[in-house]
Amino acid sequence: MFIPHSTKEKEEMLKSIGISKIEDLFDAIPKEHRFPKLNLPEGLTEMEALAELQEYADANETVRELACFLGAGAYNHYTPAAVDNLLRRGEFYTAYTPYQPEVSQGTLQAIFEFQSLIANLTGMEVANASHYDGATATAEAGVMAYHNFRGKRSKILYSEAIHPQYHAVLCSYLCGYEDINIVSGSSKNDPFASPDALIPQIDDDTALVLVQYPDFFGRVYDLTNLAAKVHEHGALLGVITNPTALGVLKSPGEFGADIVVGEGQPLGIPLSFGGPYLGFFATRKEYARKIAGRLVGETVDEKGRKGYVLTLTAREQHIRREKATSNICSNQGLITLAATIYLSLVGKSGFKQVSNLCYQKAHYAAEKLAALPGFILVNKDPFFHEFVLKCPKAVSEINEALLDEGILGGYDLGRDFPVLKDHMLIAVTEMNTREEIDALVESLAEVAHD
């Protein structure tokens, strides 16, 4: 399959090499292990492969048939048709990392535009070419903060209201550094502590204070005071953000954040069972040389024509080897392109509209649900497009009943926070119509009765 050689061509090639059969090329492989019999199914034609893959796909239920109120780090948004149409250009998706800039200006300029969009959106001065996802971008923020103080500050203080999986990845990444302490700002029993509750724990040993905006429970807080206190101690403020919120809400940069990271999936990337997604990483210019990952910079060629190159490569693993602070190479290239096309298409007014629709619809849903007997809207502070609902029975049980009604219910917070048993995290986006929201309210009212 996908091998063009005719028998005659193969023979000519063997002759040129000076051997009689292909097997002769593998003499260096230990004989007892050479040419194992593989127990794999027979190969399929394209027609058969498509049919088989369709069967796997059909065995799923999807947000196309179900009204989706599930978020918790991955969101159901509308993707304009032009995004995927342009992604299918073979010149984009069958190219490698742009190591040869003269024949990669398309990729390089698109990344430069991506960096610009992310910097503008987050209110920061520089952004890199991406990380694997929001969770690894968060972990790299921890690594950067640690190296920024040359290992002399050991504490990373985090809010319990960051995404639990991001916290888990931060811990996996940093467990190689014996001297780093990852410290919770409150306790697992107090996940709703506000960002200002972290302030008493910031000290001169703190390298990074890490919060999320909107936080894992959808809440938004003014971070200005926190930023000031972080900076009084000479530490860095890292903010995990959801780009959709930044269409109508103040950017982390405006509060004084030093590092802004997040998940770019809401920017036109399909849910696709959790990947491939897109981690973004933005910071202030003074830290540009400390960012991990690829950076594209503007320059000129010998004739003075504007062009783009991968720059500051001397920081990277293939040059600094074991002295590099990260082993990351290129990662989500095509997904950065998707996000760049998405933001270009929806533009200033479209993005603001999406952001506002999410906010309005989520608040409509929250108000209706809060009025239901047996349910309590937990969020008292402002929130964006997600909120926490305390339910009269187990979330898994409720979600099972909702599925029967064609509704994909919210996230069961009891999975991560034992104190939040029976608490559901509900997400609403521009994709949810008023009818869907009303149907959710009605179904939940029935569930409570049963």
Next chain:
Amino acid sequence: MTEQTIYELSSEGRQGVRFPASDVPEVKLPAGLVRENLPLPELSEADVVRHFIHLSSFNYGIDVGFYPLGSCTMKYNPKINEETARLAGFTGTHPLQPEITVQGNLALMYQLQEQIKEISGFAGMSLQPSAGAQGELVGVMIIRAYHRSRGDSKRIRMLIPDSAHGTNPASSAMSGFEVVPVPSDVRGNVDLAALKTVCDDTVAGLMLTNPNTLGLFDENVLEVIKTVHEAGGLVYGDGANMNALLGIARPGDLGIDVMHFNLHKTFSTPHGGGGPGSGPVGVAKHLVDFLPAPVVEIVEEGTDEIPPLYGLVDPKHTIGRVKAFHGQFGVLVRGFTYMRMLGCDGMRRVAEYAVLNANYLLSKLKDVYTLPYKRVCMHEFVVEGCWSDAPDVHALDIAKRLMDYKFHPPTNYFPLIVHEALMIEPTETESKQTLDAFAEVLLKIAEEAHTTPELLHEAPHDTPVGRLDEVKAAKELVLCCWLPEAN
């Protein structure tokens, strides 16, 4: 040829895509948190489409022509992969849906785990890692976790041959290991004598790229692995070069303990201009409990009528999560589609023809380009891109001159152990005609290097831009553009 940026193309008041008006009563945005200025560009849909089509035309991809980038396995990316990955039944699934509603996804992941295990001879497999570099990091983390679980804390050194991949030292350092280089011998194998002198009870493991970055299969591989095992260390295999071994040898059978695979190299998923890739990690039996979480398992056996129930499970002593959710699922679908099409026989043919193509190309070039190790190569080979009688010509010049002849250059200046290295990997999907044309051009360039070297120094001549000023880029550091009023 240049194209303005989306910020330069922006025109106030323009909009590409509109959304329906709100159908719910309006509430106020939170006081004190409302954004005043949203500096995004304003373009029409046609503006955007033309802009990105123009940009695409400045790119070179496998769909455009031959891309012999060594160590990157730039094989043809079948179009059917793009269709299957976009099936609505896959793209419309949320990663946190109840498992019962995503049995199709979980079954696919399970089958993919099983098939890579069969191809590689490993006992366990995790599809979590997002890329080769992350798979490698996971491999090193597993080695550390294994030694720690045995209370063996003195193993702080990681051995890395000088013919290994460039990311290996950084991955080891990130996991707190001290890196110890191991030299190659005259045949390009790991120097066994040198290996034996550094193997003691402080060695955590060896990171082995085999075939190595010279494109050579280590002739002493069993002895190398045995030496490390006898010292109590583990052997990590860098799977980036697995294309040479499909159906030829199983790394697990050779004694390798842990290894990552690159779906974007070996299993034909597109490189995407730098991702997304996928770097599954396979392990031998004694390391299964350390795999990153979660892995897919059968949680309830099926019957003849009912399929088994699949679920996401955390291995007992897992090193934890390395990304949110469950891996680069869309890439997994592409890789699985390809593997299902290859099947058992197709798998071995891939490796056979990849190695045939490399040796054929080598046979055409070896009289003109110096080959540092005169051996049968595997899926790729390295030659020197320089001649003593053309002293001003460098590998870089050859690479740039190839662009004038509409070929993508090979990898250059890697591996570091070869002077002016040109690392060439043709892959199995290229025809004899393409290889002949490429060889002919490389021979012509060798001639130009001696007769008209300025042609090489000034190359490339007709790409959208010429050689770019990288020093200026790093010094002035212009990393973003802004709307005109922001300046």
